[in-house]
Every structure is written in C-alpha cells, then in structure tokens.
Amino acid sequence: MGFRRSALITGLGGALVLASLPATASATTWRYLTIKGLSRAGKVPWITAQIYDPAAQKSWPVMGRDNAVAKLPDKRTYEIYATLARAEPNEAPENTVVLTTFKLSKGHDKVTLSAKSGKPIDVSVGDSSVQGRIRVHVRHGAMDFTTDDVPGRLYAVPVKRSGVTFSQGSTWTGSGVLYRLGTSYSGGVPAGVTQHVTKADLASVKVTYRSFGDGMKVNPRCRGAIWGGDDEMWLDAPATVTEYVQPGAACKRELWYESSSHPLFGNVTVGTRTYAKGEALAETWNAAVFAPAAPGGYRTGDTLHYAPANLLSDGPGNWGFDQFTIANVKLRTGTKTLGLDAYEPDVTLGKKTAAYRLDVTATRDGAEATLSDRVQVSWVFKSARTSKKTALPLTTVRFAPRGLDDRNAAAPGSTTEIPVRVVTNPGATAHAVTTLKVEASTDGAKTWQTLPVANGVASVVNPAQAGYVALRATVVDNAGNQVTETISRAYRVTG
Structure with missing residues (x-):
C-alpha cells in the first residue's frame, strides 16, 4: 500500500x-x-x-x-x-x-x-415558522463536492456533463417541526432548481426521542442520495418532533446523542426507509431496554469472526453504539482461552466439532445516571469447520417494557409488563426455545428474583423507592445453544 x-x-x-x-x-x-x-x-x-x-x-x-x-x-x-x-x-x-x-x-x-450565468436554487416549504438550510452535492466518480447556505443565497451555473449528478437537500427547522426535502438530477448541473411544497405534499412522522442519561441532547439525521447531509438540529431530550419527509426518497435514519454531564456520545441508527405522500406515522427512539439487537458473528472454514457491534440498541430495535463504551470479548473452549478480542475479531478454531463459550461485556465509561451502564452476554454453542460463510448459532433477548415515561422511568410501586423476544443471528437456523428464564434485580444485581412469564410477557413489581431495575434472561434451545444476557440499569424507577 x-x-x-x-x-x-x-x-x-x-x-x-x-x-x-x-x-x-x-x-x-x-x-x-x-x-x-x-x-x-x-x-x-x-x-x-x-x-x-x-x-x-x-x-x-x-x-x-x-x-x-x-x-x-x-x-x-x-x-x-x-x-x-x-x-x-x-x-x-x-x-x-x-x-x-x-x-x-x-x-x-x-x-x-x-458565476454570471448562475441560476437560483429555489426551494420553499410554505411554512413561515421554520428556517431552512440547503446543501448541494455535485458527484462524479470518487468526487463529492458540497456547498451549503440558507435559501435565497445559493446559485449554480448550468452545464451538461456525462456521469455527473447534481442533488440538493434542504432541512427546515422550527419549534417541534422538521422538514426534509431534496431533488436529484443526472447528466450535469440543471438549468435552475425549483422545489416548492406544502405539508400536504409530504409524509409526516411524529417522533419521540426519549432520554436515557442526564443532560442529554439528540440530533436526528437522515442520510441518502438527495439529502442535505448532517443536520445540526440538537434538541434537549426528551423531545417530540414532527418530521415532514420527501415521499419516495430513501432515508437512512440516524440519531446522534451526547451529554454535557458525563461521558456519553454515540448514535442509534435504523435501516433505510421510504415514506409515502400523505402517510402519517409515529416512531419512538431511545426507548429502553438498551441491549444487543442482533448477535452477529460467523464462521468460514476454520476461522471464527465476531465483532462487538450494536450492543446498545434501543427497545424498538434501532441499532446503536456509544463511543465511550469499553467492550471486552473472550472466547473459550474447555479450559483454553482463544485469541479473540474487540480489536482482533478473527480467530482460528479446530477442525472438529467443539463447544465454545463467548463472553461479551460492554461498559459505558464513567456513565453515572445512565441506563444500560453495563451489558453482559454469554453464549454457549457448538461449531465445526464450514464449507462456506455460516452464521454462528447465537441468539439475543430483547426487552420492551411498557408504560415507561419519556425518561424511560416507571412509577414507584407500579407493575411493569415487559414483552420478551428471542432474536436469532441473521442467517442462522432458528431453533425452538426449551428454556426461558427471566429475572429482575432492584438492589444493583446483588439479589435476583425470577419473574413470571405469560405469553412472552414478564411482569416486574417495581420498588417503592427511586432506583433502577436490572434484567437478566437465560435461554436454552433444543440444539443445546444457550445465552445468558444481563442488563444493569435496564430502566429507572422515579416519582
């Protein structure tokens, strides 16, 4: 190189x-x-x-x-x-x-x-309560040239050029309102860009951004071919925003977050979405419990690959990470510890079928008063040489407590119902669950109480005083694979 x-x-x-x-x-x-x-x-x-x-x-x-x-x-x-x-x-x-x-x-x-022949980039949303910013992209091969400014101050000189695409994305913000628009052209820079819309031309998404730490700020973003790029709209969490979105335009939704009171910086992201004209939806981000969304990990021949990603995904399943998280990974077979860690995600295994134990711990560094400050997952599984890339037979447990407020808190003395769902590693064979045990702790994981589970829903009687509830689940399937997942400070209890 x-x-x-x-x-x-x-x-x-x-x-x-x-x-x-x-x-x-x-x-x-x-x-x-x-x-x-x-x-x-x-x-x-x-x-x-x-x-x-x-x-x-x-x-x-x-x-x-x-x-x-x-x-x-x-x-x-x-x-x-x-x-x-x-x-x-x-x-x-x-x-x-x-x-x-x-x-x-x-x-x-x-x-x-x-610039004498420059034509205006003329964009509006018909809402005088918002202020906009437009970002222009001119792309060709590895080139992505960008310029941004407020509406009314951007121009472009028309030119025909094979292979060149021109796009503009605009973001308009106001109190509790966010617009996302964009247009794209191929074959060069067009002779004038005009886009005038109203709310009726767009899709609407009412989004609640919950808080999971003190002093949190959140920044909703959208990535795609036509969008304006990084949006500097930082909100004090919790917050509720109505977003009006360009119909049919692919948008990879992201939520960046940070905290002024303790080390906390990262993002939550979801797959690419599109919305239809007139569609009215509601979404919740940053809802507890923050835990692994999907296990990941695969084996190719004698090489096992596992990287600790998405260990702090939110309750709805939006994948997340925290840049102040310390991840510890350990792979063992019998009494032997193999050379696998967070920075070296590949390890060579034996050719014969063997039982393995993979332990992963994610700890938020110095994150006092933050949910899921420690997440632990322990898998036990069997693996043998493969002829092609094969997903490891791992599962995770997803918790989605009902009735929490926008700070992910339950009322003291209340009962919280928690739907529990077992998620199989994408690409791996799903096996029937033979054992599902769910436990809760209200004293910092010193003691644990087994919870009743009916129709996939566990119930927790919350303590009478303020604090946190930790959750633990153990799952065994009919192939002998096992996972134990422990979430410290899964949600708050506060008056």
Whole structure:
C-alpha cells in the first residue's frame, strides 16, 4: 500500500495551495494552475474548489480570496468543482456552484470561473415558522463536492456533463417541526432548481426521542442520495418532533446523542426507509431496554469472526453504539482461552466439532445516571469447520417494557409488563426455545428474583423507592445453544 503526504503552500496573492505528493520519488513534472473567479455581480469572490482527475479518481483542494493556485502532476484534463462566494461590504452574501473542465498544457496555466450565468436554487416549504438550510452535492466518480447556505443565497451555473449528478437537500427547522426535502438530477448541473411544497405534499412522522442519561441532547439525521447531509438540529431530550419527509426518497435514519454531564456520545441508527405522500406515522427512539439487537458473528472454514457491534440498541430495535463504551470479548473452549478480542475479531478454531463459550461485556465509561451502564452476554454453542460463510448459532433477548415515561422511568410501586423476544443471528437456523428464564434485580444485581412469564410477557413489581431495575434472561434451545444476557440499569424507577 502506498502512503501520501500533504504540503500546504502559500501561493500568489494570498491564495492557498494544497497538493498531494507521492511518498516515493518519481519523474513527475509538477505544473501549476491558477483559478480566478468572478461573482454574479462581476466582482472578485472567495474561491473554494476541488480539482479532480477522473482517470485516477484523485482530487486536490484549493482556496483563495482573489485566486487559488494548485500544484498538479502531468499534462491532462482535470475537472474543476468550485464555489464562488460573494461577501462584499454592504452586499448580500451568496454562493454559486461552478463546474468546468480544463486541459493543463503549460508549466503554469490560468482559468477564470464566472458565476454570471448562475441560476437560483429555489426551494420553499410554505411554512413561515421554520428556517431552512440547503446543501448541494455535485458527484462524479470518487468526487463529492458540497456547498451549503440558507435559501435565497445559493446559485449554480448550468452545464451538461456525462456521469455527473447534481442533488440538493434542504432541512427546515422550527419549534417541534422538521422538514426534509431534496431533488436529484443526472447528466450535469440543471438549468435552475425549483422545489416548492406544502405539508400536504409530504409524509409526516411524529417522533419521540426519549432520554436515557442526564443532560442529554439528540440530533436526528437522515442520510441518502438527495439529502442535505448532517443536520445540526440538537434538541434537549426528551423531545417530540414532527418530521415532514420527501415521499419516495430513501432515508437512512440516524440519531446522534451526547451529554454535557458525563461521558456519553454515540448514535442509534435504523435501516433505510421510504415514506409515502400523505402517510402519517409515529416512531419512538431511545426507548429502553438498551441491549444487543442482533448477535452477529460467523464462521468460514476454520476461522471464527465476531465483532462487538450494536450492543446498545434501543427497545424498538434501532441499532446503536456509544463511543465511550469499553467492550471486552473472550472466547473459550474447555479450559483454553482463544485469541479473540474487540480489536482482533478473527480467530482460528479446530477442525472438529467443539463447544465454545463467548463472553461479551460492554461498559459505558464513567456513565453515572445512565441506563444500560453495563451489558453482559454469554453464549454457549457448538461449531465445526464450514464449507462456506455460516452464521454462528447465537441468539439475543430483547426487552420492551411498557408504560415507561419519556425518561424511560416507571412509577414507584407500579407493575411493569415487559414483552420478551428471542432474536436469532441473521442467517442462522432458528431453533425452538426449551428454556426461558427471566429475572429482575432492584438492589444493583446483588439479589435476583425470577419473574413470571405469560405469553412472552414478564411482569416486574417495581420498588417503592427511586432506583433502577436490572434484567437478566437465560435461554436454552433444543440444539443445546444457550445465552445468558444481563442488563444493569435496564430502566429507572422515579416519582
């Protein structure tokens, strides 16, 4: 594998030059390209650009106040993706996206980019209570050039270019309201982008974001081909927001969270979704119990692979992780401990069928007053050499307590019903459960009480004083596979 090193050089007129240099010596003759610009008003703008070599799929970022100078290898045709920003005194700021190609032929060439023919990116939602931000993406191969600004200040110069896609995504926020819109075009930059909608044109999703730690803030996001990217809408949790979403557009929903009172930073995510026009849905995120959503793990030949992922997924099954979580993994067979851990997820096993025990512990680092501060899973299973990639015969237990409030708390002295569901590793054969034992602890896991389970629902009589309830489940199936799952601070009890 080759490595690159970067050089930052001050160029002419205060411009910045950023070039990627090869780690090994070569006979490359370096050439320079000076990019100048004109705003739509014919004045000198601030230039931010990426110079892209589509053949090598490499790019060079450059910027400058009156010009930008790039140091490039070889005589060849480059694509230039640029934003020309006007920010003169007493003038309204604006950004214009410009795309062109340029064949570098001399030792030092020059090109001028003009925003004069820029067309407005005109987007609105018909709701005066919200404020919007638009993000533009121009993509070709490995290039993804982005520009963002508020509505009314973004323009793009039309150009036809095979293989280039242009998309805009906008996010509009207000008190308890969030709009997500977007459009996409192929074959270059279109001659004007217009999108005007009202609530009736969209799908609506009423989303409740619960809290599971003190001082929590949450940031709902949506990722996909047309969306505006990362949305900086941070809310104090718990919170309820009505989202109005572009119908038919694929959206990978994410929820980032952080805390100001203790180490807590991570995200919860769900698979890609689409919504239909006029559809009205309701969702809940960050609902207890936070525990493994799916086991994961597989074997190929004599190699077992297991990585501790999604150990803190929420009750509805949205997969999650916490960047301040410490994961400990141990694999044993008999009295022998095998070399498997969180950082080396592969280990070679014996060829014959053997019984294994896989223990995983996830601990939130210093996360006082946080739910699921410690999650432990212990699997016992048999495995033998496989002829192809085969999912390990592992299961997890999902708990979904009913009646908790938006801080994932039950009232003191109340009874909480907890539906219990056994989830098989995707791709593995599901076996009939022969034993299901569910227990609860209200004294910090010092003592445990077996819970009655009827029709897949366990019942907990909550203590009369404030505190936490821990949960533990043991499952055995008719193939002899076993899992014991323990969740410290599964939910709160508070008045």
